[in-house]
Amino acid sequence: MAGLYRSRVAGIGSYLPEKVLTNQDLEKMVETNDQWIVERTGIERRHIAAEGETTSDLCLHASQRALKDANLNPEDIDMIIVGTVTGDRQMPSTACYLQSKLGARNVMAFDLNAACSGFVYGVSIADQFIRTGMYKNILVVGAEVLHRFVNYKDRETCILFGDGAGAWVVSRAEANDPNIIASTHLHADGDLAELLTLPGGGAIMPQSQEVLDNNLQYVQMKGREIFKNAVRTMALCCKEALAQNNVTPEQIDWIIPHQANKRIIEAVADQFDFPMERVIVYLQETGNTSSASIPLAFDWAVQNGKIKRGQNILLTAFGAGLTSGSILLRY
Incomplete structure (x- = not known):
């Protein structure tokens, strides 16, 4: 059921x-x-x-x-x-x-x-x-x-x-376990698909000498547009999670955003007047590891005594697609 x-x-x-x-x-x-x-x-x-x-x-x-x-x-x-x-x-x-x-x-x-x-x-x-x-x-x-x-x-x-x-x-989770995933929120906007793409190698443009000659086997991105939309979509996803669970930013112990760019992370935190001291930033060590970035940052924060069991954690991400999402959980 x-x-x-x-x-x-x-x-x-x-x-x-x-x-x-x-x-x-x-x-x-x-x-x-x-x-x-x-x-x-x-x-x-x-x-x-x-x-x-x-x-x-x-x-x-x-x-x-x-x-x-x-x-x-x-x-x-x-x-x-x-x-x-x-x-x-x-x-x-x-x-x-x-x-x-x-x-x-x-x-x-x-x-x-x-x-x-x-x-x-x-x-x-x-x-x-x-x-x-x-x-x-x-x-x-x-x-x-x-x-x-x-x-x-x-x-x-x-x-x-x-x-x-x-x-x-x-x-x-056991029935009385308070440490649960509270809600998840996912979105995609295919109208913005060309902002971040890997052009060659798919059905549109199969791998060929032309692809290699024109470096189409590599990631391409429009940085300024990505920045603007990353901040917008991650902030919206965070607000959605907070609203659905009737939670205020003050009740969140840590935010872990996708680790793409520190300026993007700071801009997202600014949307809630959320202190950077409670935002997990690990990209200085890893760069942008795409789908790996949030679990890498989460594990690092646990190993270093920042995140602890029983705390409220808000995850938020954006990516090519453009995809976006958030998760509110009690760890």
């Missing part, structure tokens, strides 16, 4: 590749400098997957840590959702590769493409399956190997992106 059950965050984990690409490294590759990058984005370094290291490999590390945190085994998982735009292959799904590497049972596994909103979308889907009573434990992963889709001659985009993975085990 719909609404019979509620879900909770039972376990979390994350993984960053060992190799680090600093702003000083980028100075040697493209016309830019550390001060310019930090002032405009807040990013100081980003992690880069090693040669041969795949998106599903990153998923595996983060998932194993989340399962350990939840005190569960792979065979306890009822479904696997991987949010990614940089999957191992166009087919099969990275979730199926992850299922195999984990040694999970023959359960439902699929990839979800909502770009930087992918993890928020994935958690929302997991929440719905648990609410209906169909499943008890769902593994949700956000993972990207973005550096392989970045043109390191384009200084507007190459400074932004990094690789990483974050995972949650979303489980059925």
Whole structure:
């Protein structure tokens, strides 16, 4: 019966590749400098997957840590959702590769493409399956190997992106458990699809020599328009979550926004007069890791004693599509 059950965050984990690409490294590759990058984005370094290291490999590390945190085994998982735009292959799904590497049972596994909103979308889907009573434990992963889709001659985009993975085990909550996912809110506006895109390699423009010659296999974005719409959509999603749950900003312990640009994060916080001291910012270490950014930042904040059980957390994201979403939960 719909609404019979509620879900909770039972376990979390994350993984960053060992190799680090600093702003000083980028100075040697493209016309830019550390001060310019930090002032405009807040990013100081980003992690880069090693040669041969795949998106599903990153998923595996983060998932194993989340399962350990939840005190569960792979065979306890009822479904696997991987949010990614940089999957191992166009087919099969990275979730199926992850299922195999984990040694999970023959359960439902699929990839979800909502770009930087992918993890928020994935958690929302997991929440719905648990609410209906169909499943008890769902593994949700956000993972990207973005550096392989970045043109390191384009200084507007190459400074932004990094690789990483974050995972949650979303489980059925006990009836008296106060630490639950309160609500999720998802949106998309396809009229703005061309603001952030990877033109080549799909059905519109299959991979070809022309695609390679024109660098269409790399991420392209219109930064100014993205900035404006990112602030607008994330703020709206936050207001939607607060209104539905009759919660004020003062009752929120932490906001974790998608980690794309520090100026965007500051602008979103300003919409609520929300103090930056209660906004989780981790992009200085990771850059924009797309669907991985929120679970990476969440795990970092827990490991560093910021986020604690029983606190009210508001997640918000935007991504190519343009997609957007928010989640209000009590951790």
